[in-house]
Structure formats: structure tokens, C-alpha cells
Amino acid sequence: MTMEVILFILVMAAGTAGELCVSRAMKTIGEVHDFRPKAILKVIGRAMTISWMWLGLALMTTAFLSLLGVLAIEEVSMVVPVTAMSYVLGTLGGKFFLKEKVTSQRWAGVLLVCAGAALVILGSK
Amino acid sequence: MAPVTQDASPPATHSPRLQFKTYLLLLIMIIFGPLGNVLLGMGMKHLSHGSWSAAQLPALLAEGIGSGTVWLGIASLITFFVANILVLSWADYSFVQPAASLAYLVVAVMGRFILHEAVTPLRWAGVGIICVGVAVIGRTPARTTEGAP
Numbered sequence: 001m002t003m004e005v006i007l008f009i010l011v012m013a014a015g016t017a018g019e020l021c022v023s024r025a026m027k028t029i030g031e032v033h034d035f036r037p038k039a040i041l042k043v044i045g046r047a048m049t050i051s052w053m054w055l056g057l058a059l060m061t062t063a064f065l066s067l068l069g070v071l072a073i074e075e076v077s078m079v080v081p082v083t084a085m086s087y088v089l090g091t092l093g094g095k096f097f098l099k100e101k102v103t104s105q106r107w108a109g110v111l112l113v114c115a116g117a118a119l120v121i122l123g124s125k
Numbered sequence: 126m127a128p129v130t131q132d133a134s135p136p137a138t139h140s141p142r143l144q145f146k147t148y149l150l151l152l153i154m155i156i157f158g159p160l161g162n163v164l165l166g167m168g169m170k171h172l173s174h175g176s177w178s179a180a181q182l183p184a185l186l187a188e189g190i191g192s193g194t195v196w197l198g199i200a201s202l203i204t205f206f207v208a209n210i211l212v213l214s215w216a217d218y219s220f221v222q223p224a225a226s227l228a229y230l231v232v233a234v235m236g237r238f239i240l241h242e243a244v245t246p247l248r249w250a251g252v253g254i255i256c257v258g259v260a261v262i263g264r265t266p267a268r269t270t271e272g273a274p
Contacts, residue, residue, distance in 0.1 A: 003179045023218040031215035072173035076166035077236030094218045101269040112258030116251040123247025
């Protein structure tokens with residue numbers, strides 16, 4: 001049980017930190033205009049030269065293995081909504097790490113998402 | 126840092142073209158993300174028979190990495206991931222992450238009808254509130270860091 005909680009926390013914390021690192025790397029590249037497969041591969045190739053991308057991938061791998069462990073015992077329709085709790089982390093990260101402006105309306109939405117995730121947990125006992 | 130080469134089109138932040146691109150990639154994300162998780166759950170539960178101890182976990186994860194169903198899930202999640210990093214090249218993370226949370230509704234529907242999970246009314250309510258949160262967030266602009274490096 002405690003092991004399961006640790007894995008849940010790793011899914012959320014490492015996953016969010018990983019996505020923030022990847023987002024930071026992609027912002028360095030700038031807006032993608034060309035969606036032909038060759039051009040997309042080129043963008044991915046360029047992304048792989050940015051160290052934020054590698055740190056992000058390492059964190060996301062950690063989150064992925066933790067997710068596999070949790071999914072081995074819990075229902076998918078419970079596990080995935082509960083990971084919505086990472087929205088607080090993500091919004092804080094967007095604000096402080098990526099310098100995005102977070103409006104009060106966006107905060108309200110994030111709080112609703114968290115309330116929903118809490119109900120999903122309560123609905124699983 | 127290498128200078129970024131731009132196409133002929135100016136970076137029109139709120140243009141219909143950029144909005145279409147954003148919503149198309151979000152659609153790919155909310156289909157392939159949940160599908161990937163459902164396939165992972167299917168593969169892992171088949172291996173674990175519903176329980177594990179901390180000592181068994183490393184072996185179970187190794188077994189999972191060798192499972193075909195898990196790899197189908199990984200392929201689906203890679204599709205999700207590529208769509209995600211592409212959309213993050215122009216849209217705010219704090220817009221994309223909440224908007225993509227429509228996937229929580231999709232995952233509950235897939236869990237119910239593909240994996241035959243017992244989704245309780247309280248769980249549906251929770252998922253519904255998550256989607257209301259998404260609607261609130263969706264009314265905020267997709268990009269606030271104009272001209273950032």
C-alpha cells in the first residue's frame with residue numbers, strides 16, 4: 001500500500017517535472033510550421049540536442065515505470081484521473097519555471113480539476 | 126543557442142490556422158493518450174493477476190517491458206507524446222495540460238467499455254468536474270509568452 005502511494009507520487013511529480021523540461025526544450029526550438037514526417041523527425045532530432053529534453057525524458061521514463069507498477073493492480077479509470085492532481089504542480093511550474101501568465105480564471109479551472117480528482121478517489125473506496 | 130529559422134508566415138498568435146493546428150493535435154492527444162493507458166493496464170494486469178509485493182515489482186516491470194500489449198500501449202503513448210511536444214512548441218504548457226484533460230473522460234469511457242471496469246457514479250461525477258475545469262481553462266488564451274526566446 002505505501003509502495004503504491006510512493007509510485008503514485010512518482011507518476012505525478014516526475015511526470016510533471018519531465019513535461020516542464022520537455023516544454024522548455026521545445027520553446028527553445030520555437031513554433032513548428034511544417035508537419036511533413038521528415039520535418040517532424042528533423043524537429044525531434046533538433047530537440048535531442050537540448051539537454052532539457054534529455055532530463056525531461058529521464059524523468060518521464062521514471063514516471064512511466066511507476067505508472068506500469070500502479071496499473072498492474074489498480075483500475076485504469078481510477079489511476080489516470082487521480083494523476084490529474086498533478087495540475088497544481090503543472091500550473092505552478094508553468095508560472096514560475098516557464099514564466100507563463102496564469103490568470104485567476106485558469107486557477108479556478110485547475111481547482112475544479114483537483115476537486116474532480118478528489119471525487120474519483122472517494123468513488124473508488 | 127542556434128537562431129530559429131521562421132517560415133514566411135508571421136507568428137499570428139490567435140489566427141484560425143494556429144487554432145486549427147492546436148485543436149487537431151489536442152484531438153490526437155485525447156485519443157491516443159487514453160488508448161495507451163488502457164493497453165498498459167490490460168498488459169500489466171494480465172501479468173500481475175491484480176497484486177504485487179515490493180520485492181516482485183522489478184521483475185514484474187521487466188516482464189511488462191517484454192509484453193506485446195504493453196508495447197502497443199507504448200506506441201500509442203509515443204503518438205500522444207509527439208503530438209504533445211509539437212503543440213508545446215507554440216502553446217502554453219499551462220493551457221495544453223488542462224485542455225488535454227478531456228482525456229480523463231475518454232479514459233473512463235474506455236475503462237468502462239473495453240476493460241469492463243466498474244466506474245461508480247462518484248467516479249463519473251469526478252471525471253465530469255474535471256471536464257468542467259477544462260472548459261473554464263479552455264476560455265483562456267493559448268499563448269501568453271509572446272516573443273519569449
